[in-house]
Amino acid sequence: MSYTPLLQQLIEALRCLPGVGPKSAQRMTFHLLERDPEGALRLAKALTEAVERVGRCDSCRTLSEAPLCPLCASQRRDRRLLCVVETPADVLAVEQSGAYAGLYFVLGGHLSPLDGIGPEEIGVDALLARAREGVEEVILATNPTVEGEATAHYIGELLREQGVGVSRIAHGVPLGGELEYVDGSTLTRALAGRKPI
Amino acid sequence: MSYTPLLQQLIEALRCLPGVGPKSAQRMTFHLLERDPEGALRLAKALTEAVERVGRCDSCRTLSEAPLCPLCASQRRDRRLLCVVETPADVLAVEQSGAYAGLYFVLGGHLSPLDGIGPEEIGVDALLARAREGVEEVILATNPTVEGEATAHYIGELLREQGVGVSRIAHGVPLGGELEYVDGSTLTRALAGRKPI
Numbered sequence: 223m224s225y226t227p228l229l230q231q232l233i234e235a236l237r238c239l240p241g242v243g244p245k246s247a248q249r250m251t252f253h254l255l256e257r258d259p260e261g262a263l264r265l266a267k268a269l270t271e272a273v274e275r276v277g278r279c280d281s282c283r284t285l286s287e288a289p290l291c292p293l294c295a296s297q298r299r300d301r302r303l304l305c306v307v308e309t310p311a312d313v314l315a316v317e318q319s320g321a322y323a324g325l326y327f328v329l330g331g332h333l334s335p336l337d338g339i340g341p342e343e344i345g346v347d348a349l350l351a352r353a354r355e356g357v358e359e360v361i362l363a364t365n366p367t368v369e370g371e372a373t374a375h376y377i378g379e380l381l382r383e384q385g386v387g388v389s390r391i392a393h394g395v396p397l398g399g400e401l402e403y404v405d406g407s408t409l410t411r412a413l414a415g416r417k418p419i
Numbered sequence: 420m421s422y423t424p425l426l427q428q429l430i431e432a433l434r435c436l437p438g439v440g441p442k443s444a445q446r447m448t449f450h451l452l453e454r455d456p457e458g459a460l461r462l463a464k465a466l467t468e469a470v471e472r473v474g475r476c477d478s479c480r481t482l483s484e485a486p487l488c489p490l491c492a493s494q495r496r497d498r499r500l501l502c503v504v505e506t507p508a509d510v511l512a513v514e515q516s517g518a519y520a521g522l523y524f525v526l527g528g529h530l531s532p533l534d535g536i537g538p539e540e541i542g543v544d545a546l547l548a549r550a551r552e553g554v555e556e557v558i559l560a561t562n563p564t565v566e567g568e569a570t571a572h573y574i575g576e577l578l579r580e581q582g583v584g585v586s587r588i589a590h591g592v593p594l595g596g597e598l599e600y601v602d603g604s605t606l607t608r609a610l611a612g613r614k615p616i
Contacts, residue, residue, distance in 0.1 A: 225511075228469045228484045235465035238458030239436075240450045241443065251469070252508045253437045255482055256527075259470045261435030266466040268432035272425045272448070273456045273463075285452055287425045311449045314422075330453075 229255075281352070283328040283345060284310040293317075293326060300324045302358040306349065306377060308332055308365055316363060324361075327352055332369040333376060344373070350380060359387040366393050426452075478549070480525040480542060481507040490514075490523060497521045499555040503546065503574060505529055505562055513560060521558075524549055529566040530573060541570065547577060556584040563590050 225233065229251060236247040254262040278284070279291035286292075293299060293313070303324025307313055313326050329344040341347075353360055360381050364370035378388045394412035395404050404412075422430065426448060433444040451459040475481070476488035483489075490496060490510070500521025504510055510523050526541040538544075550557055557578050561567035575585045591609035592601050601609075 226473070226482070226484050226489060228465075228473050229482060232465040232469040235458070235462040236436075238451070238455050238462055239433075239447050241446075246438065248508065248511070249438075250436050252482070252506065254435070254466070255469060255473055256506070258435050261432070262466045262470045265432040265435055266463040266470075268425075268429040269451070269459045269463040269466075272429040272452060273459045276423070276425050276452055285423070285426060285449070287423050292423060309449065309453070311445065314445070 279328075282313075282326045283330060283348070284313050284326060298323075301356060303361065304353060304357045304359070305361045305363050306374075307363045308370065308373075312363065312365075322361075329364070329373065332364060332367075332373040334369055341376070346377060346380065349377065350384060353381055353384060353386045357386060359389060362388065362390045476525075479510075479523045480527060480545070481510050481523060495520075498553060500558065501550060501554045501556070502558045502560050503571075504560045505567065505570075509560065509562075519558075526561070526570065529561060529564075529570040531566055538573070543574060543577065546574065547581060550578055550581060550583045554583060556586060559585065559587045 232251045232254075233244070233247045236242055236250050237244070242250070275287045276285050277287065279286040279294055280289050281294040282291060284291050284293075288295070300323045303322070304327055305316060305322060305324055306327045306329065307316065308329050308331060310328055313328060316322050316326070327345075327349050329349075331339055331344055333339060333341070333344060360377075362374040362378055364374045374390055378390070381388045392415060393408070394415055395401065395408060401409075429448045429451075430441070430444045433439055433447050434441070439447070472484045473482050474484065476483040476491055477486050478491040479488060481488050481490075485492070497520050500519070501524055502513060502519060502521055503524045503526065504513065505526050505528060507525055510525060513519050513523070524542075524546050526546075528536055528541055530536060530538070530541060557574075559571040559575055561571045571587055575587070578585045589612055590605070591612055592598065592605060598606075
């Protein structure tokens, strides 16, 4: 059986969501049309409004509908600290830790020459300009992947030349895990980064 | 950190999708806005169109934007057979088996007196009327749950009184499974329904 055209169109459109395959899309379609048409209309409206009005913060480049995101606009943040992350979701993760009170800079990715992503695409110039505005320490919190490490290294060099303090978040054994299941590279980093107690 | 209002609105709206919790909704929001705004707009349009234009088939009550769904409108289906299922998704499941060429009737649920769902809500009168239109056999394919069984039993009695042939799909051990992991009730049904070979 083929679906009717509108059902087919909705099932295909739902597949743009990450982690949604054909079966989930079908289940979502039937659920929305049978049980929650109001929710579906609310979702359609939220999607349209967000796409049309959410842009980038002029200062930190995170997602924001205002020219300045709430964090950059806040007077309570420590403007001497700048945390460099890859994505807006990373800003959120750091914020949720509650351990950081400075500002952010979102690269929007990492250096990846093969994909044509160079310093310009991740806004290195804007970052260097930001760092000159009274920033005392830049904390590099790119992902602990090969690309993230390379990006941190590249940016770190440039900032050091500018005379700005640079640090990298610590890598090691995550809390709550079991040593037995931690991979070799992480353990290597944990051992290399050991501290006297 | 609180999200900006539009991001918050989109994250909450995405939670109307079955199986999407706060973390997935956040991931979907960032993915759509950062990587796939066209997909988001396409999804918004598909949702609106589907909710506004998809209704029920006049004949079988499945989801359809036309007065008659493609199955009911088709001249190739065997109009002497009527398969009774609970939801439009069940129609699809039976169709995908490729083993059935008759028509369907979608109850839209099962009898559940405690939830106020009686014969009227599941369209029993419409079903009895349908069964009088030259149907020789009604196959009851409600779910193998307590409510589904009760619904099948109730409808079966009414149809038999009308002199229509009634059957229930077989219950037993599903194919490809291992006997060791099949539950007791299923095995009981499989033994009771055994056939000489």
